[in-house]
Amino acid sequence: MMLAIVGVMGALAQQVPQVINVMSRQAVSLNGDWHYIVDVQEEGYYDYRMNPTRWGFFNNAKPQRPEDLIEYDFDAAPTMHVPGDWNTQDERLFFYEGTVWFQRYFTIENGELKIDNDASRSQIVNCKSSNRKLLYFGAVNYDCHVYVNGKKAGHHVGGFTPFNFDVTDLLHKGKNFVIVKVDNKRSASAVPTQIFDWWNYGGITRDVLLVSMPETYIENYSLPLTPSKGRGKEREIAFSTQLSQAVAGQSITVSIPELRLKQTFVTDTNGRVCALLKVPAKKLTLWCPENPKRYQVEISLNDNDDVLTDSIGFRTIETRGKQILLNGNPIFLKGICLHEEKPNGGGRANSAEDARTLLTWAKELGCNFVRLAHYPHNEYMVREAERMGILVWSEIPCYWTIDWKNEATYQNAQQQLTDMIRRDYNRANVIIWSIANETPHSAERDTFLGRLARYARTQDSTRLISMAMEVTGASNYVNRLNDNMNQYVDVVSFNQYVGWYRDVNDAPKMRWEIPYDKPVIISEFGGGAKYGLHGAKNQRWTEEFQENLYRENLAMLDKIDGLAGTTPWILKDFRSPRRVLTGIQDYYNMKGLVSDKGERKKAWYVLKEWYEGK
Ligand code: GCB
Numbered sequence: 001m002m003l004a005i006v007g008v009m010g011a012l013a014q015q016v017p018q019v020i021n022v023m024s025r026q027a028v029s030l031n032g033d034w035h036y037i038v039d040v041q042e043e044g045y046y047d048y049r050m051n052p053t054r055w056g057f058f059n060n061a062k063p064q065r066p067e068d069l070i071e072y073d074f075d076a077a078p079t080m081h082v083p084g085d086w087n088t089q090d091e092r093l094f095f096y097e098g099t100v101w102f103q104r105y106f107t108i109e110n111g112e113l114k115i116d117n118d119a120s121r122s123q124i125v126n127c128k129s130s131n132r133k134l135l136y137f138g139a140v141n142y143d144c145h146v147y148v149n150g151k152k153a154g155h156h157v158g159g160f161t162p163f164n165f166d167v168t169d170l171l172h173k174g175k176n177f178v179i180v181k182v183d184n185k186r187s188a189s190a191v192p193t194q195i196f197d198w199w200n201y202g203g204i205t206r207d208v209l210l211v212s213m214p215e216t217y218i219e220n221y222s223l224p225l226t227p228s229k230g231r232g233k234e235r236e237i238a239f240s241t242q243l244s245q246a247v248a249g250q251s252i253t254v255s256i257p258e259l260r261l262k263q264t265f266v267t268d269t270n271g272r273v274c275a276l277l278k279v280p281a282k283k284l285t286l287w288c289p290e291n292p293k294r295y296q297v298e299i300s301l302n303d304n305d306d307v308l309t310d311s312i313g314f315r316t317i318e319t320r321g322k323q324i325l326l327n328g329n330p331i332f333l334k335g336i337c338l339h340e341e342k343p344n345g346g347g348r349a350n351s352a353e354d355a356r357t358l359l360t361w362a363k364e365l366g367c368n369f370v371r372l373a374h375y376p377h378n379e380y381m382v383r384e385a386e387r388m389g390i391l392v393w394s395e396i397p398c399y400w401t402i403d404w405k406n407e408a409t410y411q412n413a414q415q416q417l418t419d420m421i422r423r424d425y426n427r428a429n430v431i432i433w434s435i436a437n438e439t440p441h442s443a444e445r446d447t448f449l450g451r452l453a454r455y456a457r458t459q460d461s462t463r464l465i466s467m468a469m470e471v472t473g474a475s476n477y478v479n480r481l482n483d484n485m486n487q488y489v490d491v492v493s494f495n496q497y498v499g500w501y502r503d504v505n506d507a508p509k510m511r512w513e514i515p516y517d518k519p520v521i522i523s524e525f526g527g528g529a530k531y532g533l534h535g536a537k538n539q540r541w542t543e544e545f546q547e548n549l550y551r552e553n554l555a556m557l558d559k560i561d562g563l564a565g566t567t568p569w570i571l572k573d574f575r576s577p578r579r580v581l582t583g584i585q586d587y588y589n590m591k592g593l594v595s596d597k598g599e600r601k602k603a604w605y606v607l608k609e610w611y612e613g614k
Contacts, residue, residue: 012169013153016244018162018422019211020220022136023379024309030178030208033079034102036086037072042099044072045145045181057101058147058179074103074179082208083138085201088347095577097200099183106210107175132213133171135178136164138206138350138378142190145181157412158191159184160375160397161419164211180204189406191413192397197589198339198374199575201348206378216271217306218252219244221299222425223277224462225286225314228328234278237314241299243271253300259283286327287313287428289368292389294428313386313428317464319490322562324464324519326391326431333391333565334611335369336362336593337524339574340377343598349377355384361594362571363388365604366611371523371567374399374437376420386429393466393523393567394420395434398452402436404444413448414455421459433460436467437523438495446484453488464490468523471496477509486516491564495524498556499549500591507552512560519564525553526569528590531599541584546591547602554610568607572596 019025037044037057044057055061061070080089082102087094135146141159145152148170156163184202186194221241228235241252248269254277255262265273285293294311301307315327323330342349343357355378362370370385371393385392396416403409417435424430435452439445449467456465466489471479479496486492492514498507514520529546537548550568557563573592579585588596593604 027209027211035074085348136209237277240274246271287315289389333369335567337570352380355381393432398436466491469494480513493521493523500527522566524569531595543602550603550606
C-alpha cells in the first residue's frame with residue numbers, strides 16, 4: 001500500500017488513517033453519475049513498452065489545437081452510477097474482470113463545494129474551521145489508483161474496506177476533477193485469491209465523500225463496556241480517544257446526556273485520552289436483540305473545534321466453557337449467512353434500504369444473528385443490524401487457497417482486518433471477528449492465520465475471534481474436529497455439507513466430536529433448490545430435497561454438545577460464476593432459503609420452526 005505520493009513540490013496527498021463514523025462528519029457526496037472508460041489493456045496507464053505513462057487517462061486531457069491527438073474523452077464517454085458495480089450497469093461488462101476508469105467533476109466556489117447532481121449531501125457539524133479535505137471511499141473493488149486534477153492522491157488494495165486520502169493540496173477554486181482507475185482482476189496472491197464462490201463485482205461499490213476536517217481532529221474513539229465483576233452498583237466504560245496529531249493539553253469532552261454523564265479530560269503527549277467512565281448500573285440499559293438500546297454520545301475537542309456524535313449500545317460478550325454470554329447471560333445464536341447483494345439481480349448492495357430488506361427477511365426467519373460472508377459488508381448493513389437488534393459475525397476474505405507464504409499477502413489480509421475492526425469497533429452488535437473461511441490445513445496456513453488471530457487481539461480485546469473451519473471426512477460416522485487453529489479462536493466454528501456434498505442418509509448416523517471446551521457454531525450447512533421446482537425429496541434442486549436436507553441437518557445439530565448457534569448457508573440465492581448449470585443455476589448459487597426475489601422455499605419454514613423452538 002502506498003502511503004504518500006511525492007510530487008515535484010513535496011507530498012501533495014497522503015493516505016491518512018480511515019475516518020471512522022464518517023456519517024457524522026461534514027461531507028459532500030460525490031455519488032452520482034461518473035463517466036467511465038473500459039480499458040482492457042490498460043492503455044490509459046502503460047505505454048506500449050509497459051512502462052507507466054505520463055500521458056495516462058488520469059490527465060483528463062483535451063485537444064488544445066485541431067491537430068492534437070488524444071485518443072480518449074471522458075466527457076464523451078457513457079456514465080454509470082456510483083456507488084455501484086459495473087457488471088449490472090452495462091450488459092457488456094457482466095463477466096468483465098479488468099480495468100475501468102471513472103471520472104467526475106465538482107466545483108469549489110468561495111470555499112464551498114458545489115455538486116451538479118442531486119446526490120449531494122451535507123451534514124452539519126459544529127467545527128469552527130474545516131481546513132483539511134479528505135477524499136473518502138467506502139470501498140472500491142479491488143485495486144485502485146486515485147487522481148485529483150491529474151495528480152496522484154493514492155493507491156489502495158482490497159475490495160471491501162474504507163480508505164481516504166488527504167487531498168487538501170490537490171484542490172483549487174473552480175472546476176476540479178477526480179479520476180479513479182479500478183482493476184478487479186483476480187490474482188493468486190490477492191485476498192481473496194483466484195477462486196471464490198461469489199460474483200467479482202467490480203467498480204466503486206460504496207459511497208464517495210469529500211469530508212471536511214479541522215486541522216487537528218478526533219481520529220478515533222471507543223467506548224466499550226468493561227465486563228462486570230460481580231453485581232456492583234457501578235458499571236465502567238473504557239473511554240479512549242486519539243487525535244489526528246500528537247498534541248498534549250487539548251480538552252476532550254464526552255457526554256451521554258441520557259445517562260447524565262459529561263466529563264472533560266486532557267490529552268497526553270500522544271494526543272490521547274484513556275479514562276474509565278463510571279455509570280450507575282441501575283440506570284444503564286444494556287444493548288441486546290430484544291431491546292437494542294443505543295445512547296446518543298457526543299465527543300468534542302476543545303471548544304467545539306471538532307464534534308462527533310454517535311449512537312452507541314453498551315453490552316459485553318464473553319464465553320464460559322461452551323457457552324456464549326451476552327451481558328453475562330447464555331445466548332443461542334439463531335443465524336443465517338448473507339452475501340452483500342441486492343435482491344432481484346441488482347448487483348452489489350450499498351444502502352440502508354438494501355440492508356433493511358435483507359435484515360427484515362432474516363428477522364422474519366427468526367434470526368437474532370447474521371454471518372456477513374465472506375468479506376466486510378458496507379457500514380449501512382452493520383448499523384441497520386445494530387438498530388434492528390441483530391448480532392453480527394464479520395469476516396475478512398481469507399477464503400480457500402490463500403498464498404500463505406507470501407508476506408505481501410499477509411500484510412494485505414492484516415490491513416483488511418485492521419480496517420474492518422476500526423470501522424465497526426463501536427458497534428454493539430458486532431460480536432465476532434472471523435479471520436478466514438474453509439482454509440486447507442498446512443503449517444504455512446497455521447503460521448499465517450495464527451499471526452492474524454494474535455494481531456486481531458491487539459486491535460480488539462473486547463470481542464470473540466473465530467473462523468469457519470472444516471471437518472474433513474468421517475470415520476465410521478464419527479466426525480472429529482481436528483484443526484490446529486482451535487487454540488487461537490474463542491469460538492469453534494465449522495462448515496459441513498451433509499446432504500449436499502455428502503449423503504443426506506448419513507445425517508442420523510453422524511456424531512460430532514469437538515474436543516475443545518469452547519462454544520461451537522455450525523457456520524454453514526445447506527443445499528440448493530430452485531424456487532418453484534417440486535418433486536421427490538431425493539430429487540436434487542427441488543424444494544423438497546432442500547426441505548428434507550434441512551430437517552435432517554437440524555435433527556443432527558440438536559445432538560451436538562455445546563452448540564451455541566448456527567448460520568446456515570444462505571439467506572438468498574446469489575450470483576456466482578462457478579454455478580453454470582443451465583436451466584437450474586444459470587450463474588446463481590441456489591442454496592438460498594429465499595429466491596433472488598425473496599420468494600420463500602419450503603426449507604425456510606423448517607428453519608423458522610426450529611428457531612421458534614430455540
Ligand atoms: C462453502 C463456502 C461458500 C460456498 C458454499 C457452497 O463452504 O464457504 O462460500 O458458497 O460452500 O455453496 O458450496
